[in-house]
Amino acid sequence: MNLEFLDYAFMQRALLAAVLVGITAPAVGIYLVQRRQALLGDGIGHVAMTGVGLGFLLSWSPVWMATAVSVLGAVLMELIRWYGKTRGDLALAMLFYGGMAGGVMFINLAPGGSNANLTSYLFGSLSTVSESDVTAICLLAAFVVLVTVGLRRQLFAVSQDEEFARVTGLPVRALNLLTAVTAAVTVTVAMRVVGLLLVSALMVVPVAAAQQLSRSFAATFAISVAIGVSVAIGGTVTSYYQDVPPGATIVLLTIGAFVLLTVAATPLARRRARAAARVAAQEAGDPAECVIPAGRKPTGKVGV
Numbered sequence: 001m002n003l004e005f006l007d008y009a010f011m012q013r014a015l016l017a018a019v020l021v022g023i024t025a026p027a028v029g030i031y032l033v034q035r036r037q038a039l040l041g042d043g044i045g046h047v048a049m050t051g052v053g054l055g056f057l058l059s060w061s062p063v064w065m066a067t068a069v070s071v072l073g074a075v076l077m078e079l080i081r082w083y084g085k086t087r088g089d090l091a092l093a094m095l096f097y098g099g100m101a102g103g104v105m106f107i108n109l110a111p112g113g114s115n116a117n118l119t120s121y122l123f124g125s126l127s128t129v130s131e132s133d134v135t136a137i138c139l140l141a142a143f144v145v146l147v148t149v150g151l152r153r154q155l156f157a158v159s160q161d162e163e164f165a166r167v168t169g170l171p172v173r174a175l176n177l178l179t180a181v182t183a184a185v186t187v188t189v190a191m192r193v194v195g196l197l198l199v200s201a202l203m204v205v206p207v208a209a210a211q212q213l214s215r216s217f218a219a220t221f222a223i224s225v226a227i228g229v230s231v232a233i234g235g236t237v238t239s240y241y242q243d244v245p246p247g248a249t250i251v252l253l254t255i256g257a258f259v260l261l262t263v264a265a266t267p268l269a270r271r272r273a274r275a276a277a278r279v280a281a282q283e284a285g286d287p288a289e290c291v292i293p294a295g296r297k298p299t300g301k302v303g304v
Contacts, residue, residue: 005240013134014126014193014236014246020141021190021202022232026210026224027148028186029203030217031179034159040077040180041200044187046096047073048196049103051188052121056110062121063136063188070184073099078180082173123195124247126239133192140189147182155179156217193232195247202228202254209258212265227257 005011032040051069055062073095080091107113120128148155157165158175166172183203190199210223235250242249 005237010127010129011236011240013129013131015233016134017129017137017193018232018236018246018250019229020137021193022229023225024141024144024148024186024189025194025199025202026206026228027221028144028179028183029207030221030224031148031155031159032183033204033207033211034156035179038204039200040183041187041203042197043077043092043096044070044074044184045191045196045199047099048184048187048191049118049121050099050106051103052118052191052196053103053106053110053113056113056117057106061132061136063133063192066121066191067136067140067185067188069099070188071181074180074184075177078173078177121191121195122197123245124191124193124198124250126193126236126246129192137189137192140185144182144186144189147178151175151178152217152221193236193246194250198247198251201251202232205251205254205258206231209254209261212258212261227254231257 006015029038029041032038048066048070051066052062054060054069055065058065076095077092080095103118104115107115107117110117119125154165154170154175155178157168157170158172159179162172162176165175186203187196187199190202194202206224206227207220209227210220213223214220231250231253235253236246238244238253239246239249
C-alpha cells in the first residue's frame with residue numbers, strides 16, 4: 001500500500017487525532033448505551049457550537065472554548081434530568097437549539113466570521129487540524145481514557161442500576177455528572193475529525209456493533225474501541241485518496257461494520273440459543289433429544 005500520505009504533516013496530525021477519537025468515542029459511548037442516553041452526544045454537539053462561535057468572537061481557541069461550553073451544557077443537562085420532572089424535554093430542546101443558534105450568531109459577529117467557518121467543526125476537516133488542536137485533543141483524550149478505564153467498575157455499576165449502586169454506597173449523582181462531563185469532552189475531541197453533527201454516531205454505533213459479538217462488558221469495550229480506531233483510520237485515509245468528507249466517510253464505515261458484524265453474528269446467536277435451550281431442558285429434567293432446535297416450529301412429533 002502506498003503510504004505517501006504519511007509524508008504530509010497535516011495527515012500525520014489528522015491520523016493522530018483520528019486514532020484518539022476512535023479510542024475515546026466508543027469508550028464513553030458504551031456507558032451512554034447502557035444508560036439509554038445514546039443521543040446525549042448529539043445534544044452536546046449542538047451546545048458545543050456556541051463554544052466554537054465564542055472562540056472565534058473572542059479570538060480564543062475554539063477547541064478549548066467548545067470544551068468549556070460543552071461541559072457547562074452537560075452539567076445543565078444532568079441538572080435538568082434530576083429536577084426537570086415535567087418540563088425536562090422542553091428545557092433540553094431549548095438548550096440544544098439555543099446552542100446551535102448561539103454558535104451561528106457568535107461566529108457571524110466575529111471579525112471576518114461567517115457560517116463557512118463552522119463547516120469544518122460541524123462535519124470535520126483533515127486539513128484544518130493544527131498543532132494546537134492536536135495538543136488540546138491529546139490532553140482531553142488522556143482525561144477521557146483515565147476516567148472511562150480507571151473508573152470503569154463504578155461507571156458500569158451506575159449505568160446498569162442506579163438504585164443498586166446507591167445502596168452499595170457509590171456517589172451516583174457525582175458519577176452521573178462525571179459521565180456527562182466526559183461525554184462533553186469527547187465531543188470536543190472528535191469535532192475536528194468527525195464533526196459535531198456526526199460524533200454521536202461514533203460514540204454509539206461501534207458499541208452496538210460490538211454487542212453483536214459479545215455480551216461481556218470488557219469484551220464489548222475492547223471490540224468497540226478496536227472498531228472505532230479502525231474506521232477512524234480507514235475513513236481518514238479514504239478521505240485523503242478519494243477527496244471525500246472525513247466525518248461522513250468514518251460514520252458510513254462504522255455503519256457498514258455494524259451491518260457486517262450483525263450478519264456474521266447471526267449463526268453465532270442461533271448456536272447460543274440452541275445451547276441455552278439444551279441447558280434449560282437439562283435443568284428441567286427433559287431429555288436433550290426433546291429440545292426443539294432454534295428456528296424450527298414444533299410438528300407434534302418428538303424424535304427418538
